[in-house]
Each structure stands twice: as structure tokens, then as C-alpha cells.
Amino acid sequence: MSMFAKQGGKSRTGRLPSLVPESVAAIQMGIALFALLAWETVARLFRTDFWTSSPSNVMVELWRWAASGLLTSDLQLTLTEAGLGFLIGSAVGGLIGFILGWNRLLGNLFEPFILSFYTLPKIALAPLFVLWFGIGITNKVMFSGMLVFFMVFFTTYQGTRQVDRDLVENARLLGAQPWDIWTKIALPYSAVWVFTGIRIGLPYALIGAIVGEFVAAEAGVGFRIKEATSFFNTAAVFAGLIILMVISIILLGILKFVESRALGWQSAKGSIQPETQT
Amino acid sequence: MGMTALTMPPLPAHDDRETVIDFQGVVARFGGLHAMGPTSLTVKRGEFLAIVGPSGCGKSTLLNMVAGTLKPSEGTVRYKGELVDRINHNVGYITQKNFCLPWRTVEANVRLPLEFRKHPKAETAARVAAALEKVGLKGFEQAYPKQLSGGMLQRVMIARTLAYSPDLYLMDEPFGSLDAQLRTRMHGELLKLWQETGATFVFVTHDLHEAITLADRVVVMSKRPGRPKLVVDIDLARPRDVIDVQSDPAFSAYFKRLWTALDVH
């Protein structure tokens, strides 16, 4: 054994030691527990809880937040903002990306404008959105929608533009009418890119809502985090962050599920070889 | 052999079969580039014609004109007497590119042209099954393209064409990306297909062995601007065995003649 190891890395590149899923989960739980424990210990031993808070303080803060009834209403508000922004941004971004991606003429026409928006840090538009849409929910929905829009739009547009034009011509030779090209080639082809864009864009829905609430708001998870910061309430800040983390994990889970349903063909695995000679 | 001679008489000098493709003084220009022509050439019904020539001489251009995806700059292209001035739906066009839709199964890919052509549902299933059977893909109906090897993908492309039984097959270096063994096997299958369908085949290649093995007639194109430089009838017995035929003394004679005309430096 040691001889093989010495003679070259070759024998080591074969495969990784495999773990059964249950033990992976157990180890991950262990890591999480260890991190929490370390956090608590450091906070108590070195009295860093002003800056780092501690898991126990955060739990207390979460409980207080929930008991006051504000957690539910804050969550509701932030999720509504992010959700609406996500829906609007994905729909508009997917549609426009699809059209400009397939229509060479329109795509080329708008390309310079698209590129100039591509590099703009969109977050910088937040104050402008307050000016346009006030400090209510409309502002956050629009801002979140704008962020998602760009993500979905760029991904769909660029992905769709890569389509092999010969593929389309081949379909026309096979007898496809324009309507067939749209429904049987273009839409399914772009669907992959729309989904990719949506997956990239999903976190931005939440970012948009939170940043919107940071800039100007009267409620919401983001507003609560900002408020807690101004009172130097580190535990409440972490409580807000934990809520955000949980939300995004749940959202990604939902998205993965939907995607596996819609794009099942992508998960087809393995190569199939003919068994009988023909 | 006697049977073969009976069913496949040597072609008479004046061939009275229907003319399927008729190029008359066809020229292709792309901007300032004189790419091909003038070319005049006819292809008869049921014929297996191979076109060879250096790359860039306009072989694919010729096929595109028959398919109606490209208009000649000068001259006319007729399909069964009719001017080709739009997409020609009577042809099956197979290249080395794989145009499978990755989100469709093998079966659904083969069904595609029948969906486009609004074939009745009942007939569609039977046609798809028959086409898959013919190319040896029975049992792979539910596989996705990304699970298949290059040779099998090429079979899917052929099955997809078979499914709508075109009268004319245009093949542009269809086996260019396959390895030698697989290629030889595909040659055998292709010849069988040609004989069973009775369709007309125009096969573009830059491989002389491939051309002589398959074709009734080989056209050698000159360098760009490409024009037919030499046309040779390949009088090797049919049905041909793709291996045996290569050891026929006539085979190497054809090879030498075509090689000289091809003028490869």
C-alpha cells in the first residue's frame, strides 16, 4: 500500500472515501453544535457579547420578538415584499430576456443599453427608489423586483443568445412553422436559462427587500435589524440574521423542488450503451 | 450473384429514371467571395451520389441549395422539376452535428418532424417505432440524448429523418466525427437503408474510401471556386459488403483515379 502511494499520486485520485448519508448528517450536526458551543464559550469567557452576542442571548431575543407579535408581522411584510418582487422581477426578466435573446435584431439594438446596466451596481439605486415610490411596501417590491429582474433577464438573454442557429434551421427543415419554433424549441430551450436566472435571482429578492428596509421603512425584518443596531442590541441583530438565513434556506428548497419537476431531463444520469450489436 | 444481376441491371447509358435534382449553371457568391460554380449536375431517382472535394469548395453550399436554405447567386436548382425557392420539406438533411433536443427523449426527438407535419397520432407511434427499430435503437426510446454516445446520437438523427420518409437524403459528412470501426458499421447500415427505402442519397464527404464504398457515382469538385471536375460511375456489384468491396481490384483503381483528380498537396 505504501509503495503505491509513493510511486505517484495516481492511485490516490481514484475515489474519495465514501460516507453514508446518515453519518454525513451526523457530522454536520456535530459541526453546527460545536460552532454554537464555541460561540457561547467565547462570549462568556472573554465577555465579547457586546460585539458577538451569544446563542443564548439570541434565543432570548428571538423569543421576545416572537412573543411581542412583531416577528409574525415583520416576517409577513418582508416576505410579501420579497415575494412580490421575486414574482414580478422573474416574470418580466424572463419574458424580456427571452424576446431579446431570440430576436437578433432587437437584441443587437438594445445590446449597448443592456451592457451599460450590466455593470451598474444596482444597490446604488435604492435611494432613488425611495424618491420614486415612497417608504411603503411599493418601494421594496419595486426595488427587490428590479434586482431580480436584472439577474433573470441577463441570464435568460445571454443563455438564449447562445442557441445554435443551425438547430433552428434544422427544425424548419423538419417542417416546423414559426409557432412550433417558439413553443417546441425556443421556450423549452430558454426555460433552462430562466430557471438558472431565477435561482441566481432568488436571494436578490430578499436582498432587495432588506436593503429597501434599511434605507427607509417602518417595519420588516430589515428594519428591525437596523433598529437593533442603532440601540447596540447585538442579540437582536443576530436574531434578525438567523430569521433571514432560515427564510433563504426554505426558499431554495422550494426552488429546487420546482426545478427538479420542471427540468427532470437534466437529472438523467449515466451513459447508456447498446447491449446487442445491431 | 445471378439474382443481383437480375434485380440490379447495369445502368443504361441514357438513364430514363426521373430527375430528382437538377443544378443548372449554379453559382454561389458570398459578398465578394466566389465560392462555387458554375455547376451543372443532375441526380436521378434512387441514385446514391457522393460529392468529394477540398474543404471550402462549396459541397455544403450545394446541399443547402437543394434544401432551400440558400439561394444560388446565379443559375437554378430544381427538385423534381420544381424550382427550389423556399425550404424544401421533401428532403432529409443529416450533418455531423447533433440536433437532438436535450429535453426530449430519443422517442420524442424522433417524433418531432411528425409533430411538425401534423401526422395523425395513431400512425405517428408506429412510424417512430419502425424508425427506431431500423437504426437499432429499440429499447432506448426513453433515454435522453445526453446519455447516448456519438454513434447512437447519429442514429437518432437518421431515425428522425426516416420517420417522415423523405424522398431525398442529403448527408453532409454525417460520420465525420465517428471512429473508423463505427464508421464502417454505419456504412453497412446506411447501404441497407438506401436499398430498403429506394430513396435518393446525396452524400458529401472528403473521404474517398467512404465515397467509393457507398456511391453509384462520385463527383470530384475542384478547389474554390468549386466546380465538378470529374464524375466517375462506380460499377461495383450491389449489394455491397462494406469490407469486401475494399479488396476489390476495381476499388483501388477508382481510388487512384479519384485521388489524382482530387489533387491534394
Ligand SMILES: Nc1ncnc2c1ncn2[C@@H]1O[C@H](COP(=O)(O)OP(=O)(O)O)[C@@H](O)[C@H]1O
Ligand atoms: N453563409 C455563408 N456566408 C459566407 N460565406 C460562406 C457561407 N457559407 C459558405 N461560405 C463560404 O463558401 C465556401 C464554401 O463553403 P462550404 O459549402 O461550406 O464548403 P465545403 O462544404 O465544401 O467545405 C467557404 O469558403 C465558406 O467560407
Ligand SMILES: [Mg+2]
Ligand atoms: Mg462542408
